[in-house]
Amino acid sequence: MYKYDSYDQQLVDTRVAEFRDQVRRRLEGHITEDQFKPLRLMNGLYLQLHAYMLRVAVPYGTLSSAQMRMLGDIADKYDRGYGHFTTRQNIQYNWIKLEEAPDILADLASVEMHAIQTSGNCIRNTTSDQYAGAAADEVVDPRPYAELIRQWSTFHPEFSFLPRKFKMAVIASDTDRAAMRLHDIGIQIVRNDTGELGAAFYVGGGMGRTPMIAPCINPFVPLDRMITYAEACLRVYNRHGRRDNKYKARIKILVHELGKEEYTRQVEAEFAHLLTQGVEPPLAELERIKAQFAEPPFEVGISDEVDRSDPDFALWLDTNCLPHKAPGYIAVTISLKPVGGIPGDASADQIRLMADLARDHSFDELRVTHAQNIVLPHVKKADLYALWQALDAAGLGTANLDRIGDIIACPGLDYCSLANARSIPVAQKISERLSPRSEEIGELKLKISGCINACGHHHAGHIGILGVDRKGVENYQLLLGGCEGADTSLGTITGPGFDEDGIVDAVDRATSVYLANKQGAERFLDTYRRIGMAPFKEAIYG
């Protein structure tokens, strides 16, 4: 894992002191709320429905045990005993007091964490594959490149006031586990025919009210020019992105309106210019970062066998664990989606337990996934049963990864001031209704957003649900056919919306259509793509 150097630490400590002074001046009346709001947002502090909300950055979703333990302690000390893991691999606290916010940032800084650039029109937390460093199919660990982007983008003076927020993802395998093509810039680290590593740039994707899949504008940028190329992409956007209309301000609109070819032409011209300016970090810096992501000291010659005699454990093993590149090890996903629970929420005690289990069983490492779960990336198979027993005893042993109960849901109208409808109760009802058929239904990614901003990734759900406000009443639109993987697709709205109970019934009917029509090992998405929307509409609307 990356460890702060003195520059990183000083930067974060200085920001804490600066924000402490800003809060003092606000509380004493020296600055107005209009003056203070952009300052608190630069430190991830929002004012939400019930209180201040603090969003803490978890760079590319990677945490140490000490960091995870601190997140649990903060939940107890400053919040109401829980935190909410988000679709940008971050964590949010919902009940923060302004007067305590600087102390929280100081506690975070003590474990090399912060809330910088978790809001505002800047480059947000860069996300990545939750199995980075463990997956057998990656060409290289993508996190050093994500860390390089973090360092480049942090307080970048040219990109602190972009037309709109900017999200990047970095992966290094063909199996896209980070919704890479639904980002402003998605980067896939690839290896070419000569064995050289490079970065494929996908630019102009996103969800929100105008969902778009990013086109590839350059299939191979040498890694010693990756930051320069990213800088060129941002410069063209910063120059031409619309600032007159926030709904048309994201880079996806620019790429769409200019056209991929013209946008790419301008990026290449800017790239050629920037190559003369020497903006690329020295390769020695990348090597310094890479050294900190060295492979853990995996034991060799250990057993690859797992005792499957406990059927509940065997189900969890088959559902929640991913093969590891090192023999005798496995990557474990801890579901934060108990049946009928609140997706992504974890209590302080659960957070600390996961920290302890990572310390004891996963070389001190955890990952937050964009699907709002937690991963222990490097677990010895011999430890697996004991690990599962500890998780299960704490309500963390649900076997439902990528099943219908593994629902992505934004906080919705229960917490979010932007939301039009509640997301969580819908997720809870669907989970309770359909989880008993989880194994029969198989892989089905269901995603719920409480407004058009799409924090719940509803466009990319095999089944997506969008909550809207219809004359003051919550209403839910149903989408089918979205996908965030390597074969990214956007969902299609089925038709008129439903009330809260109606949307649960509609999902139930859609799964029944799938089960009645599936062939062989088809997933829900496969069957939908084969038979199309018509049979689903007929069943849902009669």
Place this chain on the structure above:
Amino acid sequence: MKILTGNDLKTGAVVWWDGVSWSLHVEDAIDAGDQAETVLAREQATRRVNAAYAIDAARDAQGVRPAHIKERIRALGPTVRADLTLKPADPEAGNWVI
């Protein structure tokens, strides 16, 4: 009726104008009538409230009920965590929101 709501500056807690001060309980809210803008300007200038605004509400047998569901959720707390609402012991409290 028009009632006034905002957040406590220090804690962020949802508060309601009761004619004299800011209460945590929506049932204490009074009709601000044509004084809404005057009260909001004065109270925010003295930092007795933050990010305040006026909303539509009605008074019924159960007390003051904001017109929009978002404000009713603000008044009670998250519908999915009864233990964190202002009425944790009332299992029916969530019905008031819907």
